[in-house]
Amino acid sequence: MKFSRFLTSGALGLTFLAAPVALAAPADEAAKKVTFDDDVKPIFRQHCLTCHNQSDKRGGLAIDSYGALLEGGGSGEVVWDDGDIDASRLWQLVNHDDTPAMPPDQPKIPAKQLATLKAWIAGGILENSGSKAKKKKKNSLAFVAPSSGKPEGPPPMPTTLPQKVPVVSDRAAAVTAIGVSPWAPLIAVAGQKQISLYHGETAELLGVLPFEEGIAQSLRFSRDGRFLIAGGGEHSVLGIAAVYDIENGSRVATVGDELDVVFDADCNDNMSKIALGGPQKMLRIFDATDGTLLFDLKKHTDWIYAVAFSPDGVLVASADRAGGLVVWEAATGRQFLDLTDHKGAVNSISWRDDSNVLASASDDGTVKLWDMIQGKAVKSINVGGGPVNAVRFDHKGQLVTASRDHRVRLFDASGNKIKEFPAMSEAVLEAAITHDSSRVVYGDWTGKVQLTTIADPPVPTPLAANPPPAAERLKAVEATLASIQTKLKPLAAAQQAAKAKFDAAEKQFKDAQAAQAAAIAAVMQSEEKEASLRQQSKQTREKLPAMVTKSRDQHDAVIAARLGLGESSDAAQMEAVANVEAQLAAQLSEVAETRRAVIELTKQADAEKVASGDLIAKIKPAEEMALQKRDALLDAQNEHRQAKLAHDAVAAQMSEQDRKKEALAEAVQ
Incomplete structure (x- = not known):
């Protein structure tokens, strides 16, 4: 096992001489440049130069001059002029972010002096008051995840995998991967x-x-x-x-x-x-x-x-x-x-x-x-x-780590710890984050593997590093199938009952819709008839003035004929007068009939208006009935949908268990 080798590494790099006294910083320190000559070298003199000077270069490093400090030591450079505090080897050691921590076997140097060192590094490691800082480089930890590599369409997932367990043991071994x-x-x-x-x-x-x-x-x-x-x-x-x-x-x-x-x-x-x-x-x-x-x-x-x-x-x-x-x-x-x-x-x-x-x-x-x-x-x-x-x-860009102190930790893209998960019983050997960053999975020396949600509270789920044999899993699947079959029968009956209720509600709704439509059609027909009658009445009434004028003219003709006849008894003249009077009588009769037709058409239109009102009064109840039947249909439809979903979900489980049973049965053979 690669993790069974525990090595002890010797301390490399900087060593410091601890001192209990801190130097006082100037009152206007934040406002002026922080430089090696004015601010950093005094700190080095107090804590470091006993071991890191030109005469005694511990770890190959001398820091008693600016030039020597830039040269670095046996492990390479310790400071850079890019203002990147996280990348500074010097800062990592004095801040105890890395090993060997400096001063060795001592607490950190005082916080105020650490702040001065940090400001100096972040400011571009200026040598003196005449130095100018370089433009800072882009922060390498600033990260935007690319999407390259993601396949088109649904991501690959297993369809048919082997189910046979090659090795069956009483307990799992340490998790190797x-x-x-x-x-x-x-x-x-x-x-x-x-x-x-x-x-x-x-x-x-x-x-x-x-x-x-x-x-x-x-x-x-x-x-x-x-x-x-x-x-x-x-x-x-x-x-x-x-x-x-x-x-x-x-x-x-x-x-x-x-x-x-x-x-x-x-x-x-x-x-x-x-x-x-x-x-x-x-x-x-x-x-x-x-x-x-x-x-x-x-x-x-x-x-x-x-x-x-x-x-x-x-x-x-x-x-x-x-x-x-x-x-x-x-x-x-x-x-x-x-x-x-x-x-x-x-x-x-x-x-x-x-x-x-x-x-x-x-x-x-x-x-x-x-x-x-x-x-x-x-x-x-x-x-x-x-x-x-x-x-x-x-x-x-987040990081998950597994450590021998039995802990799994989560860090953000800048390396700051954001979560620590409950300890396992032994050293954690492996850890990873799922594709959607919602869970971490990790395993320890005892063979225990755990899948845990990152969100609070973490919900752990064990994964068997040593799965049971196919025959044992087949028995479990068969038991699950029997349980599913027991659930499926009443669900099928409930689905059928819900379907019958839905069909009846659908018929009632359609009948109510038809009744509503018939009521609306009757109103429209009645209104159209009324409009037609009133139009006929209008058209007939419009004929009367001309007819009346004609009858008046004929009446004048009758009077003239009568005056012309006088006391005469001439048969021909009397016949002519009679004809004129007959024409007048016919015209008056036509006027009377026309007036009667107008009156009748108006009566019929008024009656149709009353009938239309009666029909309109019937529309609202028909509409309310249709709405009631629609609501009943929606309830029945939802009930049927839920019953179908419940049935189909269990049926899908049954189908999946059947597939597993078939695969496991083949593995057992």
């Missing part, structure tokens, strides 16, 4: 000759991948989440890297043939290269398509514990038991950076999504954040609780 999908609720947990895949939200066991070569020491998902890369094997016998398709669980590639176990393995962004490392102290990079060895990189002097490609595939980092941390060019195999600040074994590394920052966790109790552009540590996080066994970034 945990991996989480970058885009899906999927968790991989290593066990003896097997890798268990769990749903990251429900904690359901989705399947078991066989790892016949031994124990997986590392589990990493590909950039798009479609493949799982497992590095491992058997100590002093065999080491390989295996690649699995997570949808069906098939092994699509096996790379390497090490003479000892592989502690870590990873693939690049396009799955063309696989890198692995272990006790043989060499970083090996293979062609993922045909397994040929591309690079055999010999830089490390001790076991390689961690290997990881940058998300963009440009770099690959490797870390070892002696505190070595090297970054390589993935395309050429040439060394890119040699990072030497750790004072203990580097157990775990993780890249931020933008590939600009690398996190490393060490036995020296720190997690360091390395800027790939500046080539230095921009933050040293004193995790607390001793050696740090694991570190992982999430998409937000």
Whole structure:
């Protein structure tokens, strides 16, 4: 086990002579420049120069002059002029953020003097009052997560996975590896000759991948989440890297043939290269398509514990038991950076999504954040609780750590602790954050694995690192099926009853709608008839003036004819008068009939208006009835929907359990 080696590292770097007296700062200190000559050197003289001067360079470092301080010591530079306080090695040591803490075996130097040192570093490490600060560089910890790597459409999830458990034991062994999908609720947990895949939200066991070569020491998902890369094997016998398709669980590639176990393995962004490392102290990079060895990189002097490609595939980092941390060019195999600040074994590394920052966790109790552009540590996080066994970034740039003090901690993108989870019973060996940053999953030395929500209060859910055999799980599934079948029958009856009620309510609603529509149509028909009658009455009335005028003219003609007849008894003249009088009588009769028609049409229109009013009065009750039936229909529809949802949910559970039963039955055979 890579985490079973506990090393003691010697103190390197600065040593200080502690003194109890603090120098008084000027009253206008905040308003003036903070310089080496005026402000910092007096602090060094009081605490440091006994050990760090030109005559006695402890750790190769002298700080009694500005030039000597800039040269640094045996571990490299300790201050930079970019104003980045988090990246300052000097500040990390005097503020006890990193080891060896200065002064050694002493409390921190007084807070006021620490504030002066901090202001000096943040101000650009000015030498004297005539010095000018350079423009500050961009903060490397300012992070905006890119979306590259996320596949189009739904993220990959298992569909059909193997269910057989290769090795069954009474208890789980120490957790050697945990991996989480970058885009899906999927968790991989290593066990003896097997890798268990769990749903990251429900904690359901989705399947078991066989790892016949031994124990997986590392589990990493590909950039798009479609493949799982497992590095491992058997100590002093065999080491390989295996690649699995997570949808069906098939092994699509096996790379390497090490003479000892592989502690870590990873693939690049396009799955063309696989890198692995272990006790043989060499970083090996293979062609993922045909397994040929591309690079055999010999830089490390001790076991390689961690290997990881940058998300963009440009770099690959490797870390070892002696505190070595090297970054390589993935395309050429040439060394890119040699990072030497750790004072203990580097157990775990993780890249931020933008590939600009690398996190490393060490036995020296720190997690360091390395800027790939500046080539230095921009933050040293004193995790607390001793050696740090694991570190992982999430998409937000947050960090989760696992430590030997049984604790899991969460840090923000700037390295500030934001949460500490309840302690486990033993040292926590592995930890990771789920794809949506809602949960952390971690495992300890006893084999206990826990999935915990980040939100308060944390809700822990155990995951079995050593799943029960297929036969045992088959019995559980069969019992679950029997329980589901018992629930399904009354739900089906309730659904049928709700459907019948819904159908009846729908018919009643449609009948009420038809009655309402009929009432409205009758009113419209009556109103149209009334309008037609009044129009006919109007048109008939408009004929009367002309008819009356004509009858008056005819009346005048009658009077003239009568006057012309006088007392004459001439038959012809009398016949003419009679004809004129007959025409008048006919015209008067027509006028009378027309008047009667107007009166009748008006009476009919008035009657139709009354009838229309009666019909209108019937519309509101019909409308209210339709509304009542609509509400009843909506209630019945909702009742039916709920009954159907309840039935379908249980039916889906039954279908899923049937699928599991079939898979487990096949595994048992």
